[in-house]
Amino acid sequence: MTNNPWLSQVATVESVTQEIDSVATYQLRLDDPRAAQRYRFQPGQFNMLYLPSCGEAAISHSGPPSHDGNRFLHTIRFVGRVTDSIAKLQAGDQIGVRGPFGSAWPMRQCVGQDVVIVTGGLGLAPLRPAIYHLLQGRVDYRRVILLYGARSPGLLLYRREMESWQQSGLEVHLTVDRADIDWDGAVGIVPLLLDRLEGLRPDQTQVLTCGPEVMMHYAALAAVRLGVPKSAIWLSVERNMQCAFGMCGHCQLGPVFVCRDGPVFRYDQVHQLLKVRDL
Numbered sequence: 001m002t003n004n005p006w007l008s009q010v011a012t013v014e015s016v017t018q019e020i021d022s023v024a025t026y027q028l029r030l031d032d033p034r035a036a037q038r039y040r041f042q043p044g045q046f047n048m049l050y051l052p053s054c055g056e057a058a059i060s061h062s063g064p065p066s067h068d069g070n071r072f073l074h075t076i077r078f079v080g081r082v083t084d085s086i087a088k089l090q091a092g093d094q095i096g097v098r099g100p101f102g103s104a105w106p107m108r109q110c111v112g113q114d115v116v117i118v119t120g121g122l123g124l125a126p127l128r129p130a131i132y133h134l135l136q137g138r139v140d141y142r143r144v145i146l147l148y149g150a151r152s153p154g155l156l157l158y159r160r161e162m163e164s165w166q167q168s169g170l171e172v173h174l175t176v177d178r179a180d181i182d183w184d185g186a187v188g189i190v191p192l193l194l195d196r197l198e199g200l201r202p203d204q205t206q207v208l209t210c211g212p213e214v215m216m217h218y219a220a221l222a223a224v225r226l227g228v229p230k231s232a233i234w235l236s237v238e239r240n241m242q243c244a245f246g247m248c249g250h251c252q253l254g255p256v257f258v259c260r261d262g263p264v265f266r267y268d269q270v271h272q273l274l275k276v277r278d279l
Ligand SMILES: Cc1cc2nc3c(=O)[nH]c(=O)nc-3n(C[C@H](O)[C@H](O)[C@H](O)COP(=O)(O)OP(=O)(O)OC[C@H]3O[C@@H](n4cnc5c(N)ncnc54)[C@H](O)[C@@H]3O)c2cc1C
Pocket: 046, 056, 057, 058, 059, 060, 061, 074, 075, 076, 077, 078, 079, 080, 081, 082, 083, 084, 122, 125, 126, 237, 238, 239, 240, 241, 263
C-alpha cells in the first residue's frame, strides 16, 4: 500500500456489524483513492490497525479478497487496549492501517484436492477469505469441508452466512463445548469432528487450521492420524508481534519471524517451534 511499511494509512470505517458478544466486523476503506485502488491482499494476511494514544494490533483480513471497491473487512474481538478502543468506533470514524503483511493460505496447493478447514472461535475470521476464494472457484476443488467449534452456540461466528456457503458446496460440521436447549448438533472439541470425518482421501487433502494453539495442535495430530502428510497441514500462528515485517524480532520463534514468515506455516516446518510458550 505504501513503500514505507512503518507508515499507517488513514482509513474510514464504512460500517460496523455486530457479530456476537464482544465481536464485530468493520468495513474499512483507505482514504487515499489511489492507495484504495491499489490495495490487494491474499487470504490469510493481516493488517496492523492503529489508534493514536492506544497503539496497534494485528488483525487478519476476514472479507473476500476482491471486495467491492477495494473495501476490506476485519472481524475483531474486544480484549484489550487497542481493540476496546476500536469497539467505540462508528461509521465515519477513522483508523490507521499498515499492511497487508504475512504469508497466505496455500490456495494453489488446494487445487484438485479435498480441503478441510478446522477452526475454533474467532479462528474462523482469518479463514473466511479462504472460504470465499474456494467457493468462488468451487469446481477447482474436490470436497471442501468446514469443521468449526465454539464454546457455546451463541459464540459461533457468521451463522447467517453458513447457509449460503452450504448452498455453494461447502460441507459444514459444527460442534460446541456446551449445548443449549435449541442445539441439536455435535458436542465436543473440534478435532473430534476430524476423527469422525468419513471418505477423506488423506494423500490428496490439504488441512487449513486456525484457532487456539492447543486446538490446532490436536487438529494437526488428528489429521496425521488420518494419514494426511504433515506437509499438507497449515496453521495460522497468531503470536504477539509488533513491527509486522520481520524487523524488530519481537515475534521471533527459533529461526522464523512469525509476522514475516507466517502467520500461515506448514505444520512440518513449525511443529517443534510451537512447543515454545507464547512470546
Ligand atoms: C497475525 C495475527 C492475526 C490476528 N487476527 C486477529 C483478528 O482477526 N481478530 C482479532 O480480534 N484478533 C486478532 N489477533 C489478535 C490480536 O492481535 C490481539 O488480541 C491483540 O493483542 C489485541 O490488542 P489489544 O491491545 O486490544 O489487547 P491487549 O491489551 O494486547 O490484550 C491482549 C490479551 O492480553 C490480555 N491482557 C491484556 N493486558 C493484560 C495484563 N495486564 N495481564 C494479563 N493479561 C493481559 C488480554 O486479556 C487479552 O487476552 C491476531 C493476532 C495476530 C498475531
